[in-house]
Amino acid sequence: MSETMKEDIAIIGMSIKVAQAENLEEFWDLLKEGKETISSFPQQRSKDVHILENNNMKFEVGSYLEDIASFDPYFFNITPREAELMSPIQRLTLEKCLEALDDAGISKKTLNDSKTGIYLGHIGDLEGYKYKNWVNKFYNNDPMAIPGNLNSIIPSRISYVLNLKGPAVLIDTACSSSLVAISEACKSITNKECDMAIAGGIRISFCPETSSEKLGIESSNRQTRPFDSEADGTVLGEGVGIVVLKRLADAIKDEDHIYSVIKGVNVNQDGSSAGITAPNGKAQVDLLTELWKKYDINPQDIDYIEAHGTGTKLGDPIEIKALTQAVSKFTRRKQFCGIGSVKSNIGHLFEAAGVISVIKTALMIEKQHLVPSINFSRPNRNISFVNSPFYLVNEFQKWDVEKNKLRTAGVSSFGFSGTNCHIILQEFYPPENFSDTSNTHQSELCFCFSNPTKKGLIASLEAMHQFLLLNKKINLEKLSLNLLYRKSHYKNRLVIISENKVEKLIEKINFTINNLITKNNDTFVKDEKIFFSSEVGNKALEEKVLTDLENLATNFCKGIEFEKRVPKLVPMPSIKFSKSKFWINAENRKNMSLIVDEKDSRKTLEIIIQNTFGYTDVNYHESFLDLGIDSIGMMKIINEVSEYFSKQLTIRDLYKYNTINDLSEFLNSSNESSKLNKESISKIKKNDLNEYTTSPQQKRMYIHQIRYPESTSNNVTALLEMKGNIQRENLEESIRKVLQNHEIFQTVFMNHNEIKQKILPKESVNFSLETIYLNDPKTEVTNLIEPFKLSDLPLFRIYHLVSLLDASEYLFIDFHHIICDVTSMDIFVRELITAYEGGEADHFDTEYKDYAQWLDDHLLNTISYKNQENYWKKEFIDYTSYNNRERISERAQQREVIFEAEKYQKIKTFCQKNRITEHVFLNTMFALTLYYLEEQNDQIIGNPVSGRVSTSVDHVIGIFTNTIATRTRITKEDSIIHLLKHTQSKMLDYLDNQDYQINDFVSEVRDKNGNRINISKIFAFQILPKIVISDGEFIDIPIKNIESNFELALVASLIGEQLAFRIKYLISIYDESDITLLFETFNSFIDESIKNPELKIYQLKEKFQKQETKEIAQFDF
Secondary structure: OOOOOOOOOOEEEEEEEEOOOHHHHHOOOOOOOOOOOOOOOOOOOOHHHHHHOOOOOEOOEEOOOOOOOEEEEHHHOOOOOHHHHOHHHHHHHHHHHHHHHHHHHOHHHHHHOEEEEEEEEOOOOOOOOHHHHHHHHOOOOOOOHHHHHHOOOHHHHHHHHOOOOOOOOEEOOEEOOHHHHHHHHHHHHHOOOOOOOEEEEEEOOOOOOOOOOOOOEEOOOOOOOOOOOOOOOOEEEOEEEEEEEEEEEHHHHOOOOOOEEEEEEEEEEEEOOOOOOOOOHHHHHHHHHHHHHOOOOOOOHHOOOOOOOOOOOHHHHHHHHHHHHHHHHOOOOOOOOEEEEEHHOOOHHHHHHHHHHHHHHHHHHHHOOOOOOOOOOEOOOOOOOOHHHHHHHHHEEEEEOOOOOOOEEEEEEEEOOOEEEEEEEEEOOOOOOOOOOOOOOOOEEEEEEEEOOOHHHHHHHHHHHHHHHOOOOOOOHHHHHHHHHHHOOOOEEEEEEEOOOHHHHHHHHHHHHHHHOEEEEEEEEHHHHHHHHOOOOOOOHHHHOOHHHHHHHHHHHHHOOOOOOOOOOOOOOOOOOEEEOOOOOOHHHHHOOOOOOOOOHHHHHHHHHHHOOOOOHHHOOOOOOOOOOHHHHHHHHHHHHHHHHHHHOOOOHHOOOOOOHHHHHHHHOOOOHHHHHOOOOOOOOOOOEEEOOOOHHHHHHHHHHHHHHOOOOOEEEEEEEEEEEOOHHHHHHHHHHHHOHHHHHHHHEOOOOOOEEEEEEHHOOOOOOEEEOOOEEEEEEEEHOOOOOOOOOOEEEEEEEEEOOOOOOOEEEEEEHHHOHHHHHHHHHHHHHHHOOOOOOOOOOOHHHHHHHHHHOOOOHHHHHHHHHHHHHHHHOOOOOOOOOOOOOOOEEEHHHHHEEHHHHHHHHHHHOOOHHHHHHHHHHHHHHHHHHHHEEEEEEEEEEEEEEOOHHHOOOOOEEEEEEEEEEOOOEHHHHHHHHHHHHHHHHHHHHHOOOHHHHHHHHHHOOOOOOOOOOEEEEEEEEOOOOEEEEEEOOOOEEEEEEEEEEEEEEOOOOOOEEEEEEEEOOOOOHHHHHHHHHHHHHHHHHHHOOOOHHHHHHHHHHHHHHHHHHOOOO
């Protein structure tokens, strides 16, 4: 850490949250007024903790944040349930990092894929991971909670949310952590590891219980009194501080706002001292003198020192003595340098103390005033300020300097660990042309606003309204440019076109707020030159010729991003979050019982959505699509409604009545004919032979395996690379627990005139995790995929693989499809994580054999099932089969393509705006690609559906998946958007008839020539969680060489904000160049469809035929 910082670094953005100060403005007011923020533990937080602990607990006084539970998960695309399980430490860090970037005028688009580093100070185990312990206690070790409570994820979550590619580092040097983080960030920038960095620290005390166990630095008089004769220790504080750093030269070039300049940094260690936690004066002297010499800084030019200043009897005199000795090596001048400590105001924030000191000092430099260090009456008897270079700053005063001299200050932070850090800050003196931005004196201007939620959008407008009232001399032209080019933009967008007068803009904003609250959106586009993202298609716009400003406004509202750099020359209100409380639910909402209100079903529907999707604050008027609920999620709602209301909904019902309010009205008004006649799934009696009926899905798998005994095309495999320090013994025992929790793993299959499943005793499954050593598991794993014999246990294989080349480790899972589908694999992994973390998996009465019997008794022989058969026959009565190629082999290969977060966000925004699901959009793009390459305008693509027809089987492992045949008829005169809307409508019908089994479809449904209909291509869309445990994580690795039942199988997997496509293709039909062409076309069609959805199909085809002759080869079988 002694490496030199090679060039000046600018602080271009800051954010803060400490007791009684939510932002920089409130913090500055607190400082200049000399406030002390020490108080008892906040009442609401005390209640929240007492529910989780015990009511007799007493808390230390301190400088506490009033609220640590409020959060806006939608802003970060985090589900409410994940937010509740996530430590407030991660949540607050996320918020303040985005606020600091917003303060710097750096948008998410600018940051995307950039070499931006994250350096955060945090002490990991001071409270024993309190929030994680509460989660484990009340949520039964829910694996979803693991990433949200791992300290290493704190910085990496920022990188993940913003798609940053620089280092993401957590630093723990105790009290000096955040200043060391800033130091390391500066060095990383000057060494070209990153171009910009976000640095800081956070300190939260979840349960600051009064205890006899002390660190030895606590104050007995409930005050922090740095350098004072009555000082006897420090009071703990809470907060978070973040700074945004960039090379000074780059900041000047980009015309950023520069708070101050970091001229030098230095870090060292106490080594041996009076005790491992005692300060070492000599080490502090060396720290300072080395820094001044290294960066050619004369300490006589330093006007102020923000001291570590904890108010301890031992530490304060050592610090002043060390400072005095260091300065005396350069000058004998007395009392020329001010000194103070922010700990007198807000207590000791431990790991966040350093960055808070930097923010205080940077604000003093920018505002050219010194703020008082409070709680001082007379010096500690071991400190003689009059004989030192220092005087205590104990009043608010102008920071005067000699002409042509720059205000310069030092900031110290000394760790309990013995790691010391000092940083020099200096005033920025801008070049003459730095602020040279001429005005164009436009009569009208565009003012652009956005937020992930409408509530947040209103809050942004209200903040701007208040800001303008206080800043009536603001340059509106510069404000307009900054709002467009310097802000991050989100899905809910609004533009106000206003006269270039502050009072006129205030009127427009006030009018807009009132209309947003009353939902009177039509007024916007007709009369007031106010444009809202959901209203850009209004006919009033389509019927007029738009001005340049109106064009800009409509394009902005459509989601178009604008490329330009403008100076950050005007202040702006910060981003606004729409927060709700997210805290541990001691009763665990999984156990909430539903009470159905016959008169008003809205509350019941709200709880269904809360329980199913983890939302805690559900707007009755927000559409299910906007809530992120896809077709699979809608099936879950249908199953819940059937259980609690005894009424059978269809997918089309949920699209038509797509809010809680509308669905409630529909349920309340629907007649008796919609009453559910479907029998619930109940546990069947055990028979003497332990033999039971099989489901249609199992029969299909059994027949295929008997017909092709050497086939592995029905093996469901996963290769998971093990990162971190995952314990093999714990992993083995955890797998064993999951296997014992599901009787499907004790099941074999036989055919004695009828295909049956037989449940063997639990003792039959004797699992041990075998370790296999391979040179390269990623390529050699194919050799481990072998056929299963369905009459013998086990029908699964799980191996621990170790690479002989680099010692990397993998978990290889191989299930036969007859006992497992994709959802079941997810259940298996989730239960595995729960077991690994020490939790117990829930055990339910229903098993797969109960579902199989229910299908036979209550679905397959019903009138409803016959009606579904008739639907499918009618749907394909005019279809002509083609492409019935005979398969020479089932050998296949697999390739993967990744869409990064920015591209996925464009797809998501497009789908939400046009009210289509991402599944339908991607399936249609796949069909269009095949139409273009195969020149067949009637495409059939199989789409897997979950098949979980009741909530009682949500936890069951087995094969529930069915496949529906989606037919896309492409007419060249249609526009892309028309095709998408039509396909969405057809998909609703298909999903309402999804119970009809693919076995029956193949045997009973015919085309117009009487031929069976071959489903040779598959598309699937799935959402996968990151697999993270406390000891590390599992990363899914694609297996290249496999077997497949289908010619082409395209699977889109959404992992966070990243969309991964894996395509399996039969090598007897396609080669690599075919698949390269397919992906290129698929990718291009997606881009073109989003950019120009009104384009006709024939125009799209013509456009790419021209490109094809220049760029790509022909698609050839």
